[in-house]
Amino acid sequence: LLIFAKIWNMLDDPAFIPLHIPRVVIVDEVWLYTSVPPAASFLESVARMGRKRNVAFILNTQRVMDVLERSGGRALLENCATKILLRQDEAAAGVVGEAFALSEAEKDAVLSFGQGQGLLIAENVHVPVNFLATKEENAIFTTKPSEITTK
Missing domain, CATH: 3.40.50.300 (P-loop containing nucleotide triphosphate hydrolases)
Structure with a gap:
């Protein structure tokens, strides 16, 4: 604090x-x-x-x-004002769906999103999004141990 x-x-x-x-x-x-x-x-x-x-x-x-x-x-x-939901697990689907007023299709989508896929929520508008990193961005920001190289 x-x-x-x-x-x-x-x-x-x-x-x-x-x-x-x-x-x-x-x-x-x-x-x-x-x-x-x-x-x-x-x-x-x-x-x-x-x-x-x-x-x-x-x-x-x-x-x-x-x-x-x-x-x-x-x-x-x-x-x-703006929220981005990425993949959620089965246990969270109901709570998240209710909190963000997701449709049944959106609830299903957040359970099956792949890497980089999400749902952008701004006011009452829900839009599917796909975040793609360039090779350079991935090299800088990856958190996957298998992708981290020593310099």
């Missing part, structure tokens, strides 16, 4: 970063923070107040169900 508070104080200080300059806050593995009520509450506040301060808030989790199962996590996701 101390780190979050420090980051927010910097973002909220126009002398540190002028308001006209867009800022991005990325929270990886957000499920960890939604399991701690004070952290979840803080993140929700930042998500709400950040829009007025030119802050884009990016949340990442591998299992969205872990976030949805927590009351603070659900509220946090509801404050995200």
Whole structure:
């Protein structure tokens, strides 16, 4: 929480970063923070107040169900204007389908997405997407041990 508070104080200080300059806050593995009520509450506040301060808030989790199962996590996701769903497991399909108002076809799709396939949700529009990395991007960003080469 101390780190979050420090980051927010910097973002909220126009002398540190002028308001006209867009800022991005990325929270990886957000499920960890939604399991701690004070952290979840803080993140929700930042998500709400950040829009007025030119802050884009990016949340990442591998299992969205872990976030949805927590009351603070659900509220946090509801404050995200754009969501990207990648493949979900069978156990998550019902919860995710209900939370994001997915059609039956979309629920089936999120169960069978391949690598790079997803569903972009913005407002009430749901669009299938395919993320393709170039060879150069893959070499930089891969997390697969078999693809990592030493330099």
